[in-house]
Amino acid sequence: MNQLKIFISLTRLNKPIGFMLLFWPCSWGLALAYKLDGDIKKFFIFLFLFFVGSVLMRSAGCIVNDIVDRNLDKKVMRTKKRPLASGQISIARALTYVLFLCGLAFIILIQFNLLTIFLGIGSMFLAFLYPFMKRITYWPQLFLGLTFNWGLIMGWTAINQSISFEIFLFYFSAIFWTLGYDTIYGVQDIVDDEIIGIKSTAIKFKKNIKKFVTFCYFVTSVILCYLFYEEFNLNIATILMISFMISLFYQINIFKKNKPETCLKAFKFNNFSGLILFTGIILI
DSSP: OHHHHHHHHHHTTTOTHHHHHHHHHHHHHHHHHHHHHOOHHHHHHHHHHHHHHHHHHHHHHHHHHHHHHHHHHTTSTTTTTSTTTTTSSOHHHHHHHHHHHHHHHHHHHTTSOHHHHHHHHHHHHHHHHHHHHHHHOSOHHHHHHHHHTHHHHHHHHHHHOSOOHHHHHHHHHHHHHHHHHHHHHHGGGHHHHHHHTOOOHHHHTTTSHHHHHHHHHHHHHHHHHHHHGGGOSSSHHHHHHHHHHHHHHHHHHHOBTTBHHHHHHHHHTHHHHHHHHHHHHHHO
16 A cells, blocks of 8 residues: 555656646647547547556656656755655666556557657657756756647547648647746746756746746747637637636736745646637537
């Protein structure tokens, strides 16, 4: 039972916001492709497979991140009790878990077409590169955006078996979404990160954080308006699309730099934002 608790803590399975933020872009890509394909059975099967894959890959990514950051995590109040940082589990066992989770994820991946399989393998490179970015650049959130939203393209190719300019543009807008919400999340660690030398957009733009997040969410909103403007009319889908944009700027309004609990609240609100956009795409 204790090992199970350690595994859950290590993989953050008790914090579903992480794998949901990985899953929502996958669902957007699938929903867009489904609108062209129309095979509802395939859509729901693939939606389930992408959900399970998101849980597995996010869990593996958390372990890799903790292995890389184990010495740094000991110095940060929010992370010092993590299993690897506190010595509750060995690196060898943690790596065994990573291999097991990646193996299961690969079994899911090979259920899709060849293009999606190649894209999935490519995403693993991004996922395992991310933990090192915070040491060398103030833009690790950008790399997280590249990684977390890769599933948007994969969701599209899983059904449509091709890549289009529009889906890359959607991917680009989603990167700015992640850049915004993970900057909000990073505000919680500014003090500790500066002490131990970790870089982030929260630190880079700490004097103008709200302006930076506003810019990120504005870019996301403008691109979405461009992509879906032909569908905009007085219906529930349009209302949901607009609600998604409002939800982004609601986050900007509620988070306070000197109140970490408000940053976490704003960050978690993105789960609701992701659901709104998914529903809007389905109803277009």
